[in-house]
Amino acid sequence: MLKPKAFLFDLNGTMIDDMEYHARAWYSILNEDLNAGLSYADVKKEMYGKNRELLHRIFGSEHFTSEREDELSLEKERRYQKEYAASLALINGLPDFLKKAKANHIKMAIGSAAIPFNINFVLDGLQIRDYFETIVSADDVKISKPDPETFVKAAGILGIAPSECIVFEDAPKGVEAAENANMPCVVLTTMHEKEEFINYKNIIAFVKDYNDTILETLF
Structure with a gap:
């Protein structure tokens, strides 16, 4: 990894x-x-x-x-x-994963097709906004996923090359957007089965949540 x-x-x-x-x-x-x-x-x-x-x-x-x-x-x-x-809560293991990423000086951003009204509901409701250096919402792009603009724009703001980013996604169209941006991707199987992602070559791991030990290899 x-x-x-x-x-x-x-x-x-x-x-x-x-x-x-x-x-x-x-x-x-x-x-x-x-x-x-x-x-x-x-x-x-x-x-x-x-x-x-x-x-x-x-x-x-x-x-x-x-x-x-x-x-x-x-x-x-x-x-x-x-x-x-x-029921608003982070997926299991994510609180510690965010802390560890920050401690390891890994930059973090959100790239979502949601409108700011929805993003704010989550970030402020869970008090996690400070982890993210930038947020790219539906209002910030001309074309949403599977177009790569969301992730390309986020990486550009962070000043990180696409190949040095890892995208975390749960949906096939989101994985496709990452692939179109030339970014590797970790898939959360919260909504879709592994079989729905067979056409994508940029997936480096499937995880149920952020407690999966394979994610330790990212640090």
Whole structure:
């Protein structure tokens, strides 16, 4: 395992195990509010990239005004936060992993397709903002994952070469974004099975949580 100079973390499903809460919130918005008629499995398949991009994939890019898309995005996050707030917690082992990374002078950033409203909910709710030198959100990129812009921008701000970063992800499209950025990736199996990642060559490890001993080789 290579010795990295930076860790780039996706947020939802990677630092907190919350993707089922996102799926339920989207299912409610898409079917109860917008009558999309999607199965729960269909909703989960569409859960990548920006909220606006998800709406475009399902309804087309001209179906809603930009203002309505923003309203729907914020309402989805409100429903997610209301249901998940009582369970908000870092994935097992991550508190100590963050402390160890900081002690070893490894730079850290967040590269997420979430909007700042959602990122702030997590970072401030868990009081972990000080670990991260930069945050790249949905609002900071033109095109979200699997486009590499999120991770490339984060690495650039940190001043670290892509090959010296390790991305932590939980979703195939996120791993694809890391691969497109020429970055190795550790996959958290919180939402997806290993078999869903067979097409990606940049994966250096699959872990259930941050207590996995293979992560010790990163330091």
